[in-house]
Amino acid sequence: MRQSHRREFIKNSAKAAILTGPALRTGFARSSPNETVNVAVMGIRGQGAFHLKNYPKVPNVSVAAVCDIDERLFPKALAGVEAATGHRPKAYTDIRRLLEDKNIDAISIAAPNHWHALATIWACQAGKDVYVEKPACYSVAEGRKMVEAASKNQRIVQVGTHHRSRPLMLSAVDYLHSGKLGKIYMIKCVCFRPREDIGRKPDSAPPAEVHYDLFRGPAPMAPFNENRFHYNWHWFWDTGNGETGNNGPHMTDLARHILRKREHPRRIMSMGGVDVYAGTQETPNTQLSSMEYADGTRVQLEVRGLYTNAEDRITMGLLVYGSEGWMHLGFDEWATFFGRKNEAGERCSEAEENARSDEFQKFASNGPIHYANFIDAVRSRKVEGLRTNVEEGHWSAAMCHLSNIAYRTGRTLVFDSKGEKFVGDEDADRLLTREYRAPFVVPEKV
Numbered sequence: 001m002r003q004s005h006r007r008e009f010i011k012n013s014a015k016a017a018i019l020t021g022p023a024l025r026t027g028f029a030r031s032s033p034n035e036t037v038n039v040a041v042m043g044i045r046g047q048g049a050f051h052l053k054n055y056p057k058v059p060n061v062s063v064a065a066v067c068d069i070d071e072r073l074f075p076k077a078l079a080g081v082e083a084a085t086g087h088r089p090k091a092y093t094d095i096r097r098l099l100e101d102k103n104i105d106a107i108s109i110a111a112p113n114h115w116h117a118l119a120t121i122w123a124c125q126a127g128k129d130v131y132v133e134k135p136a137c138y139s140v141a142e143g144r145k146m147v148e149a150a151s152k153n154q155r156i157v158q159v160g161t162h163h164r165s166r167p168l169m170l171s172a173v174d175y176l177h178s179g180k181l182g183k184i185y186m187i188k189c190v191c192f193r194p195r196e197d198i199g200r201k202p203d204s205a206p207p208a209e210v211h212y213d214l215f216r217g218p219a220p221m222a223p224f225n226e227n228r229f230h231y232n233w234h235w236f237w238d239t240g241n242g243e244t245g246n247n248g249p250h251m252t253d254l255a256r257h258i259l260r261k262r263e264h265p266r267r268i269m270s271m272g273g274v275d276v277y278a279g280t281q282e283t284p285n286t287q288l289s290s291m292e293y294a295d296g297t298r299v300q301l302e303v304r305g306l307y308t309n310a311e312d313r314i315t316m317g318l319l320v321y322g323s324e325g326w327m328h329l330g331f332d333e334w335a336t337f338f339g340r341k342n343e344a345g346e347r348c349s350e351a352e353e354n355a356r357s358d359e360f361q362k363f364a365s366n367g368p369i370h371y372a373n374f375i376d377a378v379r380s381r382k383v384e385g386l387r388t389n390v391e392e393g394h395w396s397a398a399m400c401h402l403s404n405i406a407y408r409t410g411r412t413l414v415f416d417s418k419g420e421k422f423v424g425d426e427d428a429d430r431l432l433t434r435e436y437r438a439p440f441v442v443p444e445k446v
Contacts, residue, residue, distance in 0.1 A: 037375055039131075040065035040089075040098055041108045042119055044077040046231060047133055047160075048110035050367070052077060055108070056084045057368040058375050065090040067098045070230075071209040093211050095119055099126040106156075106378055108371075109133060114219050114239045117142035117442050120157060120390075124149040125446070129156040131374045134249040135241060136393030138218075140401050140420060141433035142442055143394030149446035150390045156377045158386050159393025161253040162370035167357035168350040169254060172327065172334040175346065176258050181336065182323030184259060189251030189301040191243060192308050192315040195285065197277040198235060201227045218440040227280055235281040237408075242283025243303040244270075244407075245400045247316070253388065253396035254318055254329075255299045262391075264398055264417040265291035265299065270407035276306060289403035294417070301403060405431045 037060065041051045044066050055061050063081045066089050068074070074091050082088040092098040095115075099107070099122055106129040109119050117137045123130045130150075136159045137143035150157040163169045176184065203223035206212040212224055219238045222228070234240035256262075272287030285305030292298050312319060312328050320327040325338035325345060336345035354360040359369050370387065377385045388396075405428050406413050414423040422428040436442060 036060050036062050037378055038062050038064035038103055038105045039108055040067060040092075040101070040104045040106070041110065042067040042095055042098070043109065043111035043115075043133075044068045044073050045070070046110065049077070049080075051108045051110055051131075051371075052081055053084075054368045054371050056081070057363055058372045061371075061375055062087070063089050064104060065092060065098060065101060067092040067095055069093055069211040069214045070207075071211075072207070094214060095122065099123060099128060104128060106130065106374075110160075112215075112233050112239050113241055113245065114138045114233075115217050117146050118218055118440060120146050121149040121442060121446050124153040124155040124157070127153070127155075129374075129378045130390075131158045131160060131371065132390075132393070133160040134253070134393065135245050135397035135400060136249075136390060137397050137401075138241065139431075139433050140398045143390075143397055143401075144420060145442055145446050147391045147394055152446060154381075156374070156381065156383060156386065157390035157393075158370070158374040158377065159388040159390060159396075160370065161250055161388045161393065161396060162366075163250055163254055164257060164387040165359075165370040165373055166350075166366050167353035167360050168331075168334065168348065169329075171348055171353050172329050173254075173257055175334070175336075176320060176322075176327065177260075180346075181320065181325050181327060184297065184320060184322045186298045186300070186321045187255040187258060188311075188319040188321075189248070189255055189299065190311050190314045190317055190319065191247045191251055191301070191303045192310065193243065193247060193303075193305065194307050195243075195305045197279045198227055198232050198281055199279045201225055201280075216437065218434070218436045218442065220435070220437055235283045237282050240283065241400060241404060242287070243285065243305055244283075244287050244289065244301065244403050245397070248301055248303060248400040248403070249393075249396050251316075251318060252299065252301060252399040253392070256392075256396055256399070258318075258320060259293075259297060259299075261293060261297075262395060263293065264395070264415050264420070265402065266294045266417070267292040267412060267414055268402045268406045269412040270403045272303075272407060283404075284407065287403070287407060289406065291399060291403065299399065301399070401432075 039055050055063050078088050107123045108131040110133045116132050120130050120132050203225050206224040228236050234246050268291050270289035272284035274281055275286050287303050289301045314330045318329040328335045333349045335347035338345050373387050409428050413428050
């Protein structure tokens with residue numbers, strides 16, 4: 001743990017931060033595959049630990065720094081990277097100080113959802129490339145600003161919907177794009193993940209090692225509560241997007257990829273609730289959303305946080321319906337069925353696809369593949385090489401945000417995809433963005 005004088009230095013540095021974010025830097029490309037790309041990871045608990053584990057598996061990548069608002073996490077994270085790579089990363093508590101480090105080429109963001117957009121935009125402005133976890137953004141308006149920031153600053157921005165890089169999913173999408181299932185008219189996205197009641201805890205002072213002002217960031221200030229802190233921030237509207245916005249983007253991203261949709265759905269409805277539990281959770285633990293595109297194609301997204309059965313043996317995955325048949329698309333296999341008798345068609349297991357994949361064989365696991373795709377684009381500067389660029393991530397996250405807005409307003413909504421506004425609904429429009437807490441403001445001009 002840091003000594004008191006070190007802690008005071010960090011506090012004073014944060015207070016002295018440039019309030020509009022880090023200064024603009026030009027950045028540079030690592031064109032040689034043998035030249036090291038220095039990556040910093042923001043948010044090192046939970047999914048961030050997965051980042052720290054997998055980047056060292058990508059050739060010539062160095063985890064050069066970590067950033068987190070909870071200093072209690074540093075000893076384990078720093079020791080883990082050092083054990084895996086032989087060097088100890090720098091540690092930061094304030095993303096603004098990290099972005100001033102000229103040795104950092106790219107930022108990998110695994111912070112809470114409400115930080116995704118601001119950290120990405122600041123990083124782009126500072127000349128850093130970005131890997132950002134799903135959902136790409138906390139709100140629809142933020143997603144559009146991230147797209148603008150990446151384009152204006154010519155940055156590589158990959159979104160962590162890593163199923164796009166899994167050999168099994170790639171083969172399923174190729175099969176569906178071949179037209180063998182006919183015209184796809186509906187996709188059911190299944191996200192069943194039972195979670196326990198978070199209960200109730202009293203407000204308290206934040207731990208001495210936690211930089212709570214930085215944790216809240218763009219969100220309104222609120223008393224510290226363990227129930228609204230590590231991981232459970234997902235279940236409160238000011239920092240998270242519920243299960244629909246947590247695991248939902250993995251499913252909606254695959255659905256969009258299958259449908260080749262680069263637009264928002266036209267009509268959205270959603271219903272659900274915080275069922276059974278009596279804790280402080282705000283977001284629903286059961287929710288069914290239905291979205292319809294302008295051409296009539298439909299996507300359903302169902303999340304269940306209570307104990308439940310699987311749906312056609314799927315607890316996480318998709319059911320894809322076409323004019324000739326349908327596909328069971330689980331995380332371990334896909335299988336097709338045709339006609340009114342559901343006659344079995346082609347099928348494939350994850351093990352079979354992994355055995356055929358040169359990418360999988362290179363890394364001996366699915367984990368590093370999506371990160372390696374990001375690093376390849378950082379070197380080549382070719383955005384088109386990304387499996388999930390920031391605009392793709394924006395479209396997929398928006399499906400979940402629009403579903404949540406329909407749930408919160410309690411009515412069917414009509415959305416203008418081009419203008420990214422609801423049709424004749426000012427109340428719903430207000431939920432497309434948020435009021436920011438200075439100085440943590442997503443700028444109008446990026």
